[in-house]
Amino acid sequence: GQQVMQIPQYQHVQEGEDFTTYCNSSTTLSNIQWYKQRPGGHPVFLIQLVKSGEVKKQKRLTFQFGEAKKNSSLHITATQTTDVGTYFCAMNRDDKIIFGKGTRLHILP
Amino acid sequence: DTEVTQTPKHLVMGMTNKKSLKCEQHMGHRAMYWYKQKAKKPPELMFVYSYEKLSINESVPSRFSPECPNSSLLNLHLHALQPEDSALYLCASSQVIGGKKAFFGQGTRLTVV
Numbered sequence: 001g002q003q004v005m006q007i008p009q010y011q012h013v014q015e016g017e018d019f020t021t022y023c024n025s026s027t028t029l030s031n032i033q034w035y036k037q038r039p040g041g042h043p044v045f046l047i048q049l050v051k052s053g054e055v056k057k058q059k060r061l062t063f064q065f066g067e068a069k070k071n072s073s074l075h076i077t078a079t080q081t082t083d084v085g086t087y088f089c090a091m092n093r094d095d096k097i098i099f100g101k102g103t104r105l106h107i108l109p
Numbered sequence: 110d111t112e113v114t115q116t117p118k119h120l121v122m123g124m125t126n127k128k129s130l131k132c133e134q135h136m137g138h139r140a141m142y143w144y145k146q147k148a149k150k151p152p153e154l155m156f157v158y159s160y161e162k163l164s165i166n167e168s169v170p171s172r173f174s175p176e177c178p179n180s181s182l183l184n185l186h187l188h189a190l191q192p193e194d195s196a197l198y199l200c201a202s203s204q205v206i207g208g209k210k211a212f213f214g215q216g217t218r219l220t221v222v
Contacts, residue, residue: 031209042199042213043152050209088151095207096165097142099151 004032004091006100014108019076021103023089030092032065032072035099038085043099046074081107115200115214123222124190130217132183132200140164140206141183143175144199146216152199158183159206190221 005024013019023032031050035043047056049065049072056063062075076083086102113134122128132141140159144152157165158177172194174186183200200214 033209033211035213042197042216043201043211045210045212048209090211092207092209094165095157095159096154097201097203097207097211098154102151104149 003098004029004089004100006089006103008103009101010104010106012106012108013079015081016078019079019083019105021074021087021089021105023072023074023100025070025091028069029072030069033090033097034063034072034074035088035090036085037088037102041085043088076105079105079107081109083107113200113202113212113214115198115217117217118215119218119220121220121222122187122190124192126190127186127188129187130185130198130200130219132185132214133181134202134212135181136202136204136212137180138202138204138208138212139180140203140208141177142201142203142211143183143185144201144213146197146199156185157206164206187219190219192221195220 007022033048034046037043047063052069053067054065060077064073084107086104088102089100116131142157143155146152154167155169156175161177172189176184197216197218199216201211203211
């Protein structure tokens with residue numbers, strides 16, 4: 001069935017460096033959502049993207065939806081220790097919310 | 110109130126026990142979900158309720174039995190579980206089924222011994 005592939009699986013960055021995670025689909029998506037899950041926590045909704053080529057910013061986080069609505073990215077500028085966690089993209093399919101495998105971000109002090 | 114509340118936070122149960130997980134939301138959401146999450150894996154959908162009716166069952170074994178008593182409450186009844194069922198069980202809600210924004214509870218960390 002339709003899935004979203006997310007890369008990389010893990011990322012270690014030095015504090016202050018930038019971080020990007022990518023989400024790709026083989027088919028056109030109606031929308032894409034991003035969630036963050038802190039270690040020991042639960043997924044927290046960050047944003048949804050609906051329009052082709054859409055770019056949204058939340059402070060140091062920049063979210064993009066591809067022109068063909070088949071890919072998306074989350075970019076964090078100047079990472080901080082509070083950014084630690086797993087970032088999931090998610091898609092809607094047949095009334096379900098289906099998650100990508102996630103990118104686990106580890107920050108080196 | 111944008112919270113989804115789950116109880117208990119932790120649960121240890123034997124393979125012959127019967128227990129229930131509870132979930133509550135007061136956001137007026139009409140879709141509620143149960144997800145199972147193993148360590149270092151994404152949440153995996155189990156059940157979806159829409160307007161208090163079971164809409165989706167992702168071929169979950171019958172030892173897991175969901176119930177939606179009203180629009181604010183969602184239960185998951187557990188019976189004769191296996192050790193491999195140990196996981197974090199997450200409840201979520203959205204305005205309508207297939208919603209583009211889901212709110213998750215803190216989860217119940219279940220250990221089956």
